[in-house]
Amino acid sequence: MLSVIRWIVQIAVLAVVIFWLTEQHGYVNIVWNDMEEFQISLAFCIIAVFLFALIVHLLLRFFSFLIRGPILWQAKRKLDKLNHGQNLLSQALVALFCGDCAKAKSLAASAGKNIDNTMLANWIQATACSANFDNKTAKEIFGKLAQDSEAAPLGYRGLIEIAMQKKNFPEVDRVVSEYYHVRPGAPWLSRMKMLGAIRHHDYERAAKELKIVENSKIMNEEEAARVGAALSIAISRIKLAHGEVDASIDAARHAIRLRPDWTPAVIQLCEVLVASERYRAAKKIIERSWKDCAHPQLYKIMLSLADSPLEGFKQIEKLCKETPQDNASHIAIADAAIAADIWGEARRNLILCINSGKATKSVFKMLSRLEREERHDERAALIWLTKATDAVPDPSWICTSCNQAHEMWQPNCSVCNEFNTMIWQSAGISDRLRTM
Ligand SMILES: [Zn+2]
Numbered sequence: 205m206l207s208v209i210r211w212i213v214q215i216a217v218l219a220v221v222i223f224w225l226t227e228q229h230g231y232v233n234i235v236w237n238d239m240e241e242f243q244i245s246l247a248f249c250i251i252a253v254f255l256f257a258l259i260v261h262l263l264l265r266f267f268s269f270l271i272r273g274p275i276l277w278q279a280k281r282k283l284d285k286l287n288h289g290q291n292l293l294s295q296a297l298v299a300l301f302c303g304d305c306a307k308a309k310s311l312a313a314s315a316g317k318n319i320d321n322t323m324l325a326n327w328i329q330a331t332a333c334s335a336n337f338d339n340k341t342a343k344e345i346f347g348k349l350a351q352d353s354e355a356a357p358l359g360y361r362g363l364i365e366i367a368m369q370k371k372n373f374p375e376v377d378r379v380v381s382e383y384y385h386v387r388p389g390a391p392w393l394s395r396m397k398m399l400g401a402i403r404h405h406d407y408e409r410a411a412k413e414l415k416i417v418e419n420s421k422i423m424n425e426e427e428a429a430r431v432g433a434a435l436s437i438a439i440s441r442i443k444l445a446h447g448e449v450d451a452s453i454d455a456a457r458h459a460i461r462l463r464p465d466w467t468p469a470v471i472q473l474c475e476v477l478v479a480s481e482r483y484r485a486a487k488k489i490i491e492r493s494w495k496d497c498a499h500p501q502l503y504k505i506m507l508s509l510a511d512s513p514l515e516g517f518k519q520i521e522k523l524c525k526e527t528p529q530d531n532a533s534h535i536a537i538a539d540a541a542i543a544a545d546i547w548g549e550a551r552r553n554l555i556l557c558i559n560s561g562k563a564t565k566s567v568f569k570m571l572s573r574l575e576r577e578e579r580h581d582e583r584a585a586l587i588w589l590t591k592a593t594d595a596v597p598d599p600s601w602i603c604t605s606c607n608q609a610h611e612m613w614q615p616n617c618s619v620c621n622e623f624n625t626m627i628w629q630s631a632g633i634s635d636r637l638r639t640m
Pocket of ligand 1: 617618
């Protein structure tokens, strides 16, 4: 709109100037070779000079265009090529994220021929190759990127991920170490170093790297808490084994702070408190946690702290007061009652377990023991033992990575070495355990 107004104003000014000039009655005399004399009006003379200047200006521009034309044409061709390359690169990226790796690879290769900086095109090609299980080509391209100072993080990360996929952990450690010398402060590297330390069971070093990872905000709070709690339990065990009881308690408490009522953390704290003869504190922890962590190990610790079997039974009864309908409570009371020879109460709780339909092998075994010890009835004991063989197995710590059952929770699975993969596999008696 503004340009239209400006154009109208310019035309109007020109019209006014021409009209004014035609109104001026002056003349200009031109003498040519001292002989001929021309007389032209002043207005015509001014317009002729203006037109002459305009023609000269246009001619200069035309010659300038003729001289600079090839350069401009070349620049335009290059710009078109670059734009084409950028478009191909975008399409390759989209294809990669859509899972069409063959198309992504082909587009990235074409893009690389059209652009000067081929870093992104190479990365797309290598990632597409890796996704297509062509690890040899992927490693070659990532290797070249790793040698480029600007693209090194892309190259190293690709090489590490390939080695991780193949579970080639010595190779992971080697590339991480190499990468560390190139970019020592990279937050992602701290995460890899943390995982490496965990694989080597160096939990204290892993905890230090975890702090860097947390500060870099590359791990969400929930995951950081899960990893931190498991590391703290592992550290607590190591400290206890070295006789550093206070440090062991601190580590166990830290695990509970990170994951309140997490069963492995509660068990670890109770065990270390018992080991340091802080029995009252251990009992308080069990009483406070039983509602959410009804793990058999906890009531067994409570029983072990009682002065007599009868005292133990009373304490377990009190412990289970708030959860009278829970199978874990029935089993705890029955176990304590058998130890204290309170047969009726033991039988009542075990039968309640069976009636709930969630009885496991240990319930039937306890009933067998009861028949033998209370009534000396070997035949009835054998019947319960037979039923035990067909019963649901008792829960145990199961590694979610390799499915191996473990009696005790472990930070790293002793079979597959995966970290923090154990869950208390409930066969029905401890559904409310917060295992993970
Ligand atoms: Zn495992």
